[in-house]
Amino acid sequence: MSIPTGLALAELVERHQAEALRDLPFERLRVADGWAVCSGAGSHVNKAAGLGFAGPVGAADLDALVAFFETRGVEPKVELSSFAEPALLRALADRGLVLEGLETVLVRAVEPVPAPPTPRDVTLVHVSPTDEAALREAVTTSAQGFVPEGGEVAAELLDFALAVARLPVADTFVARADGRAVGAGSAVTSGGVTGLFGTSVAPGYRRRGIQQALIAARLACARARGSRLAYIVSLPGIATERNAARLGFALAYARVVLVKRGPGLAPSP
Numbered sequence: 275m276s277i278p279t280g281l282a283l284a285e286l287v288e289r290h291q292a293e294a295l296r297d298l299p300f301e302r303l304r305v306a307d308g309w310a311v312c313s314g315a316g317s318h319v320n321k322a323a324g325l326g327f328a329g330p331v332g333a334a335d336l337d338a339l340v341a342f343f344e345t346r347g348v349e350p351k352v353e354l355s356s357f358a359e360p361a362l363l364r365a366l367a368d369r370g371l372v373l374e375g376l377e378t379v380l381v382r383a384v385e386p387v388p389a390p391p392t393p394r395d396v397t398l399v400h401v402s403p404t405d406e407a408a409l410r411e412a413v414t415t416s417a418q419g420f421v422p423e424g425g426e427v428a429a430e431l432l433d434f435a436l437a438v439a440r441l442p443v444a445d446t447f448v449a450r451a452d453g454r455a456v457g458a459g460s461a462v463t464s465g466g467v468t469g470l471f472g473t474s475v476a477p478g479y480r481r482r483g484i485q486q487a488l489i490a491a492r493l494a495c496a497r498a499r500g501s502r503l504a505y506i507v508s509l510p511g512i513a514t515e516r517n518a519a520r521l522g523f524a525l526a527y528a529r530v531v532l533v534k535r536g537p538g539l540a541p542s543p
Contacts, residue, residue, distance in 0.1 A: 277383050277503050284355040284527050285327045287379055287505050290467040291353075292324025298437045303342045306331040310339050312346050315540030317430040319437075321351045326362045333365070340369050340534065350534040351542045355379075356527045363530075371532040374542075378515065380523040381505045384468065387493045388521045393482045396456070398491050401439070401446045409439050412448040416458040419474020431543065435472060438462065445495040449475070449484050457484045461492040461504075468496035468504040473514065485517045493521075 278286060292309045296302055300313035308324030322339055325331055343350040352371060354362070392398055401408045413435035417427040439446045443464050449457035459473030470492050475484045489506075496504055506523055508514040533542055 277381065279526075281327075281357045283381065283503075284357045284379075286467055286503065287381070287469075287526070288324050288327065288353075288355050290462075290465060290469055290505075291507075293464065294438070294441075294462050294469065295319065295321070295323060297441060298434075300437070301346070303338065305339045305342075306335045310342050312343060312348060313434065314346070314430065315348055316428055316543060317348075317434055318543050319434045320348050320542055321353055323353045325352065325354065326358050330359070331362055331365070336365055336369060340371075343534075344536070344539065347538065347540055349536065349539045349542050352532045353377075354530050354532065356529065358530070363532075366532055370534040370536070372534070374531045374533040376510060377529040377531065378508050378510050379505055379526050379529055380508060380515065380518045381503060381526040382522045382524065384493055384496045384501045384504050387497050388486075388490050390483060390486045390490055390521070392487045393451075393484055396449050396451045396479075396482070396484060396487070398487060399448050399450060400491070400495070401448055403440050403442065403444060403446070408448070409436060409446065411455050412446050412458040413439055413460075413472070415448060415455040415476070416460070416472040416474050418476070423477060428543070435460070438471075443499075445492055445499075447488055447491050449479075449488060451479060457488060459485075459488040459492060461496060463496050463499040463501045466500065466502045468492070468499070468501040470504060470506045473506075480513075485513070486521055489517065489521050 303310040307328035310322035446460040456479040457475035
């Protein structure tokens with residue numbers, strides 16, 4: 275099936291992410307047509323998203339966005355699509371927000387669902403959102419892929435991942451092998467759009483097709499929920515991009531991440 279392109283596609287994806295953030299049990303602020311969310315120092319959820327698609331964002335809204343984070347002791351952080359108006363970028367720069375990094379947004383139609391074989395001796399388990407022990411195992415496995423090998427997973431990251439996995443519109447899978455969890459990933463579906471996130475595989479189990487199997491399993495759930503579009507946000511040039519491309523995802527646009535540094539402000543992860 276055909277899916278939107280350009281600005282229309284970016285609006286679908288960015289609004290989907292912003293609304294998913296809004297639905298988490300953390301402090302939130304409506305900012306023009308987007309949302310800012312904060313759950314305290316060190317949390318991955320601390321960001322504003324979905325801005326600038328319904329027209330210019332006013333100065334009062336941007337001032338409120340910056341104050342929302344600063345009064346909570348964290349760095350203001352904004353994610354914008356590459357279709358953002360130059361005037362919005364300048365207004366954020368005037369408030370001290372500078373480029374921290376770039377992300378790529380990869381998309382594909384949900385149908386047809388790819389069916390790569392599950393790797394031998396690996397079992398994929400669809401975790402119930404009410405099974406706290408299984409959810410914690412899954413999100414801990416997922417989070418370990420986003421810290422240095424052998425490093426400790428921050429409690430803030432686990433809290434964020436658990437809050438997302440508990441949403442009624444979420445689907446979480448864990449890959450098990452040799453009697454333990456070796457990979458995991460989640461997805462959130464609403465409004466006909468599915469975001470896949472948090473996919474990681476333990477060292478020693480990579481290059482066996484586990485990440486592709488996790489992607490395909492969540493796409494099947496997306497289809498069952500009536501979704502028509504799926505997206506993955508990745509850092510440029512990493513394995514996630516390559517695995518997504520093998521399953522039909524293609525680069526749609528880039529996203530800029532802007533952050534305001536300041537004394538006494540906890541940095542964004």
